[in-house]
Amino acid sequence: MTDILIRADGLSVGFPIGGGIFRKDVLKAVNNVSVSIEKGSFFGLVGESGSGKTTLGRALLKAVPITEGHARYSDGEVDLDIASLEGPALKDYRKRAQLIFQDPYAALSPRMTVRDIIAEPLEVMGITRTREETDARVREIAAKCRLNLEHLRRFPHAFSGGQRQRISIARALVSGPQFIVADESVAALDVSIQADVLNLLKQIQSEMGLTFMFISHDLSVVAHTCDHVAVMYLGRLVETAPTRQLFAGPRHPYTRALFSAIPSLDPDDRGKAQKLTGEIPSPTNQPSGCKFHTRCPFAVDQCRAEEPQLEGDGSGHEVSCHRWKELMETVPA
Amino acid sequence: MNTLIDVQNLTLQFRTDEGLVTAVDNVSFTLDKGEVMGLVGESGSGKSVTAKALMHLNASNAVYSPDAKITLFTEDGPVDVLSLRKPAELKVVRGGAVSMIFQEPMASFAPAMTIGKQMIEQLQLHSDMSKAQARNLSVEMLDRVGISDAGKRIDQYAFELSGGMRQRAMIAMALSTKPKLLIADEPTTALDVTIQAQVIDLMKDLVDEFHMGIIFITHDLGVVAQTADRVNVMYLGRLIEEGPVREVIRTPKHPYTQGLIAALPKLEDLDAPLTPVPGDIPSPLERPPGCVFHTRCGQVVGAACSSVAPEELAIDDTHKVACHIYSEAGV
Structure with missing residues (x-):
């Protein structure tokens, strides 16, 4: 059994959205999610906008407050309860868990040199004591991200999207974290550059033994980088499985529809995709029963009344659908 | 004659503080009526600038080359797009015979006007419809693009619609003037895969x-x-390959494609390494001499690649490529 680095149990994140003095409305962006992320793995989180994937990632970094449930981080050195972290323990967790943002154009201060951008976490967190020590650490990390000394003296505007994303990665890595959340980190990049950044992330992960949570809406990118994938819909996990298993036999009708909606590179596949009608409902006005029933072509009365729970088959593949077994037999993927 | 738009020798530069920046370099292509052309390229390839040139919509610091010519064939005869100056003349390429759908539907609707008001305004500008007629047509178009309860939605603001719905409304608005040419600039990029x-x-x-021509930029x-019948691939302002969609995707000729x-x-092969x-992509300020792709090309064939810009060569009747590999091999 491999070690679990992050274990979330019944995790929910709610945001207050108005209401009155006596009534408080809460938007539940993440609802009762349980996940375990193995140490040294590349964990993928997919879903449409509004599915809560970013909020889940941030909750695990304690960048948004966890309103219900638990999340634990244990890397062998420390064992932390993420929801209740504060003071020095929270500062310590910040060194251990880091975030890489989506947009490399917005994430880097235009007024700082690349060296200062990468060095900032070291100085803020008090990791290095002298300037020499800081410089040595910055150079070491920069080299890992294929940035040379010349690059360190320049400002971010002089770099292309791929190079900027490498700077963002270097900044996230400099404090020596164990856990990194990469939120749509290649979505803003051009196709020819995207593969380069993905390869770099994979290489760093295996060299440094890091654990990644890779949040993406792009299933083909997730398929190529992640070991394990979780699919979210309207704040809930609907399916989770080892990558190969998931792509070989998706069980949830939503996962199947997502796969089918990826535009195929074969011009002769036109019109073959099974189409999902409608759009993701608003999280303030959630459907009863299974949250997906409003768009599911296979929904029956049970789906409208009763919310399905994640059920597994012992192979690590879990799905929350009342009818998945029946559908696997009767409806070809 | 079946040609809808004919672009010849389009070179477009922008005057900036750092000097003249070339965005489009000697691009020529034609589009037939009812044809869907995919215009593919990465950021900085000049695909959006090319499309905007068709509507004469580039910023005032744009400099067109003297021999650039864009001809739009309308029912009233050919229109020389680049010679249009007055707003009244430009109407034909800006919402009249040519319409455009933009990438970010939230940014393309005015936030403080209802969807309906914007749709009616443009219809009245481009036709002699009464307000009531324009409203009826707008509701009909919203209904056509799959917006339920169109009669009510038309009085809503852009922020009240979801992303997919906004993009549908954008399409309804672009099509309500019955354009002959629709330019769609990354119309689905901001949307989820299912939408x-x-x-x-x-x-x-x-x-x-509607049997219109579409230029689909993505x-x-x-x-x-x-979506496309034909594909044009652009890199750093050059058109480097063009041909029918099947041929370009199955047997790409240019090393960049x-x-x-x-x-x-x-998705079919998860073991394949990502290459x-x-x-x-070089900065447009430092365009490489010769073939613009030679700095990243793994198949450089000789000194010509870094000194002479390759001409477009015909592989067959419909498939063309601009690359020295094929000129030196004598294909």
Whole structure:
């Protein structure tokens, strides 16, 4: 059994959205999610906008407050309860868990040199004591991200999207974290550059033994980088499985529809995709029963009344659908 | 004659503080009526600038080359797009015979006007419809693009609609003037895959129904494969390959097109390594001499690549490529 680095149990994140003095409305962006992320793995989180994937990632970094449930981080050195972290323990967790943002154009201060951008976490967190020590650490990390000394003296505007994303990665890595959340980190990049950044992330992960949570809406990118994938819909996990298993036999009708909606590179596949009608409902006005029933072509009365729970088959593949077994037999993927 | 728009020798530069920046370099192509052309390229390739040139919509610091010529064939005869100056003349390429759908539907609707008011305003500008007629047509168009309860939705503001719905409303608005040419600039990029599939289907239905030409600008080759009849591939302002969609995607000739297709993560083969196109896209301020792609090309054939810009060569009747590999091999 491999070690679990992050274990979330019944995790929910709610945001207050108005209401009155006596009534408080809460938007539940993440609802009762349980996940375990193995140490040294590349964990993928997919879903449409509004599915809560970013909020889940941030909750695990304690960048948004966890309103219900638990999340634990244990890397062998420390064992932390993420929801209740504060003071020095929270500062310590910040060194251990880091975030890489989506947009490399917005994430880097235009007024700082690349060296200062990468060095900032070291100085803020008090990791290095002298300037020499800081410089040595910055150079070491920069080299890992294929940035040379010349690059360190320049400002971010002089770099292309791929190079900027490498700077963002270097900044996230400099404090020596164990856990990194990469939120749509290649979505803003051009196709020819995207593969380069993905390869770099994979290489760093295996060299440094890091654990990644890779949040993406792009299933083909997730398929190529992640070991394990979780699919979210309207704040809930609907399916989770080892990558190969998931792509070989998706069980949830939503996962199947997502796969089918990826535009195929074969011009002769036109019109073959099974189409999902409608759009993701608003999280303030959630459907009863299974949250997906409003768009599911296979929904029956049970789906409208009763919310399905994640059920597994012992192979690590879990799905929350009342009818998945029946559908696997009767409806070809 | 079946040609809808004819672009010849389009070179477009922008005057900036750092000097003249070339965005489009000697691009020529034609589009037939009822044809869907995919215009593919990465950021900085000049695809959006090319499309905007068709509507004479580039910023005032744009400099067109003297021999650049864009001809739009309308029912009232050919229009020389680049010679249009007055707003009244420009109407034909700006919402009249040519319409455009933009990438970010939230940014393309005025936030403080209802969807309906904007749709009616443009209809009245381009036709002699009464307000009531324009409203009826707008409701009908919203209904056509699959917006339920169109009579009510028309009085809502853009922020009240979801992303997919906004993009549908954008399409309804662009099509309500019955344009002959629709330019769609990354119309599905900001949408989720499931909604993207719906919008692509909708656009295909509408092409069949209205029989218009579409220029579909995208960086997503999958989207192109599912929509376009022909593909033009651009890199750093040059048109480097063009041909029927099947040929370009199945047997790409230009090393850049080959690299672009190889860089895509494929779902059929999860073991295949991801192969990026090496290097970064050069800044438009430092355009490489010769073939603009030679700095990243793995198949450089000789000194010509870094000194002489390759001419477009015909591989067959419809498939063309601008690359020295084929000129020196004598294909």
